[in-house]
Amino acid sequence: MPRPRLTVLSGPSGVGKSTVVAELRRSHPEVWLSVSVTTRKPRPGERHGVEYFFAGNDEFDELVASGELLEWAEFAGNRYGTPRRPVLEKLEAGVPTLLEIDLQGARQVRTTMPDALLVFLAPPSWEELERRLRGRGTEPPEVIARRLDAGRIELAAEKEFDLTIVNTSVKDVCHRLITLLGNSPS
Ligand SMILES: Nc1nc2c(ncn2[C@@H]2O[C@H](COP(=O)(O)OP(=O)(O)O)[C@@H](O)[C@H]2O)c(=O)[nH]1
């Protein structure tokens, strides 16, 4: 069996990454979505072990120190990381695998797993990105401002990715991703 290619989805906060991942989880259970560890507090409706593993700072420090994270980064005041072992096990078992991580994490994966396919999720426009982030209503204005600042940096890095998908329709994005995940080189 060919080893499937690890696929990474990144893009600015508010572009729709979580929405796309939730739709994939619903419509394509055969795709394995890595569950990250974060020091961020859960949003209403987020479940431990489903959207994230929620961890304290000490716990996160231990994961970093023991090398259990494939990559990790600080984003807008919180830390996020990908547990290494499940990713390697899924790839070894031939399961299509997707990581939804930030730009700094995508750069680390580019270095440590050069065969990975890096996909950039872009908003239809800057105005639409702002509208989505504010419309989500999950963060206070100062956190939104930090995320928009980070978003400017993330948008400038689009050319580092292997390809861009514009998130106009969540269903279309999922369809593109499924096609990409199914096309593993062997
Ligand atoms: N490097 C890295 N980034 C992550 C990981 N998990 C999530 N992120 C990124 O952290 C950022 C913030 O995520 P989150 O707090 O859920 O906010 P949201 O993306 O705006 O819904 C996003 O860019 C995520 O892609 C991870 O394991 N590693």
Ligand SMILES: Nc1ncnc2c1ncn2[C@@H]1O[C@H](COP(=O)(O)OP(=O)(O)O)[C@@H](O)[C@H]1O
């Ligand atoms: N294609 C889309 N069209 C319109 N709104 C969208 C689309 N994709 C996501 N959204 C909305 O944009 C907001 C931010 O999406 P979210 O998935 O939380 O982004 P991210 O995880 O990238 O920060 C949410 O309110 C979501 O419902």
